[in-house]
Amino acid sequence: xxxxxxxxxxxxxxxxxxxxxxxxxxxxxxxxxxxxxxxxxxxxxxxxxxxxxxxxxxxxxxxxxxxxxxxxxxxxxxxxxxxxxxxxxxxxxxxxxxxxxxxxxxxxxxxxxxxxxxxxxxxxxxxxxxxxxxxxxxxxxxxxxxxxxxxxxxxxxxxxxxxxxxxxxxxxxxxxxxxxxxxxxxxxxxxxxxxxxxxxxxxxxxxxxxxxx
Numbered sequence: 001x002x003x004x005x006x007x008x009x010x011x012x013x014x015x016x017x018x019x020x021x022x023x024x025x026x027x028x029x030x031x032x033x034x035x036x037x038x039x040x041x042x043x044x045x046x047x048x049x050x051x052x053x054x055x056x057x058x059x060x061x062x063x064x065x066x067x068x069x070x071x072x073x074x075x076x077x078x079x080x081x082x083x084x085x086x087x088x089x090x091x092x093x094x095x096x097x098x099x100x101x102x103x104x105x106x107x108x109x110x111x112x113x114x115x116x117x118x119x120x121x122x123x124x125x126x127x128x129x130x131x132x133x134x135x136x137x138x139x140x141x142x143x144x145x146x147x148x149x150x151x152x153x154x155x156x157x158x159x160x161x162x163x164x165x166x167x168x169x170x171x172x173x174x175x176x177x178x179x180x181x182x183x184x185x186x187x188x189x190x191x192x193x194x195x196x197x198x199x200x201x202x203x204x205x206x207x208x209x210x211x212x213x
Contacts, residue, residue: 077092164186
């Protein structure tokens with residue numbers, strides 16, 4: 001998106017200039033990405049087995065610690081959207097029922113909710129119809145998941161980084177001193193350790209950021 005200090009101009013959606021997600025200037029698929037993605041999925045499944053083996057409760061793979069607060073409501077289409085935003089579920093001028101939840105990392109339900117860690121906010125939108133991603137094709141679902149996170153920067157920036165960091169968390173998650181020793185050897189150490197220094201505010205007062213990056 002074009003960066004401009006002209007707030008009035010930026011408020012007009014039709015005046016914004018976006019770069020498409022598949023523009024070659026944005027990114028290119030690195031070698032070995034599919035293998036990294038598969039490895040991450042396997043590691044997340046392994047993490048899920050730990051609470052299951054302990055107390056026979058299985059949690060979602062990410063932001064699994066629910067904060068016992070759910071809310072119901074509606075989200076609605078914003079009229080006069082420009083053409084490049086008027087697509088997918090926002091192609092229709094209507095409103096949708098939603099169910100929202102707050103959550104926290106990491107997933108151990110025995111951890112104190114007051115420790116500084118990223119918080120999540122998820123919206124499950126109902127009665128959504130249209131084309132699905134490959135993973136959802138054939139499931140005949142009519143829901144859309146929209147997820148947010150309280151940290152504005154993506155520490156797991158790509159599949160390779162995610163594979164490396166999740167591997168370290170599995171090995172040294174119960175030994176912060178050793179984990180930090182491993183992170184200190186990385187070029188992105190400041191970013192990886194930032195999650196332990198986020199502000200601790202009430203869930204409903206915590207800013208949330210889109211995870212569509």
